């Protein structure tokens with residue numbers, strides 16, 4: 130209700146656009162709750178899709194090639210430049226694309242996600258908590274977890290149908306594993322390096338991976354400061370537009386949320402960048418570019434929150450190179466394939482690959498990036514894998 134009042138105040142005359150987004154979102158949400166498989170690559174996938182479809186989805190299906198900018202035009206709100214700038218900034222966070230390039234069906238949902246009754250949430254204790262719980266549950270079920278290990282090669286053997294997987298540990302010791310199935314949660318672009326040319330992946334599939342739209346990289350500024358230096362009642366999430374950087378998304382820890390010691394706060398500011406701007410720099414140019422960007426971000430933050438240079442207790446900056454080094458994602462790409470109408474949902478990359486036993490999940494697979502999105506893609510791929518083995522995935526908590 131508060132959001133409805135606010136959007137009417139901020140963007141008078143746009144209610145028809147928001148109502149349309151709401152209708153699309155409701156239809157999408159019910160569809161997703163029935164666990165569809167997308168994109169469809171087998172009869173079983175098709176059966177799961179048909180099971181999830183209702184008449185309202187057929188209606189919204191007609192919008193599948195439209196963008197959010199098209200919805201603005203349909204509803205007569207396309208002349209509202211303020212609304213358009215707001216949407217461009219918000220959508221960039223979720224789809225890496227502005228309104229003119231974000232699928233209407235995807236965009237309508239992410240624009241509503243932060244609202245009641247769903248909403249976006251912080252975990253008390255940070256994402257580490259989620260990670261620890263997943264680890265505990267995995268170990269309890271008898272899983273064997275190798276932390277700090279890197280897969281360096283995957284070879285598919287036709288006879289018997291098995292994968293040879295080379296892994297190196299922190300001391301560079303080689304471990305050789307065998308697998309009947311692999312659920313690959315790395316970016317699909319990593320397959321090109323991990324599977325040798327003669328490793329079983331067809332040239333056609335390799336080309337299709339090479340031709341995937343290039344995802345963005347990210348720059349993240351991490352700062353720690355005294356809470357008393359921040360304005361009283363400072364919001365936890367703020368997005369600002371900057372002439373140089375475009376969207377800058379700021380997240381500030383709240384007192385007692387276990388993300389900072391008492392009396393202190395963490396402030397994280399992030400933005401998307403083109404990875405090519407960082408890939409070919411020599412070490413001196415890299416250090417200098419990093420320094421300049423760090424100062425520019427700090428200047429924006431100091432102006433926005435009335436901070437002094439001395440307010441910072443700690444600060445550091447991560448660039449696409451840092452993401453590449455610390456996560457192993459090629460070139461430091463983040464965020465999957467983006468959500469243009471040509472590659473979202475039914476038109477996206479399939480979790481099934483031409484290699485029997487090799488399955489994909491993660492931010493390049495339906496429904497896309499974000500912790501919730503990649504978890505859902507993992508659920509989808511496990512259902513497919515189990516069905517392939519003649520079994521059924523039964524998770525009571527989700528069935529209730």
Ligand SMILES: Cc1cc2nc3c(=O)[nH]c(=O)nc-3n(C[C@H](O)[C@H](O)[C@H](O)COP(=O)(O)OP(=O)(O)OC[C@H]3O[C@@H](n4cnc5c(N)ncnc54)[C@H](O)[C@@H]3O)c2cc1C
Pocket residue numbers: 278279280281314315316319347349399455456457458463464490491492493497498499500501503
């Ligand atoms: C700055 C930023 C802020 C974000 N904030 C949020 C947020 O607030 N909420 C939210 O829901 N989402 C957020 N996201 C998005 C979210 O982090 C991603 O969508 C999600 O982590 C993608 O999950 P994934 O499993 O596809 O990939 P990843 O999380 O990247 O997982 C892939 C894993 O594979 C590992 N790996 C890579 N290569 C190898 C190899 N050769 N061998 C073994 N392991 C390897 C990596 O180290 C990594 O652990 C944010 C993303 C960014 C960049």
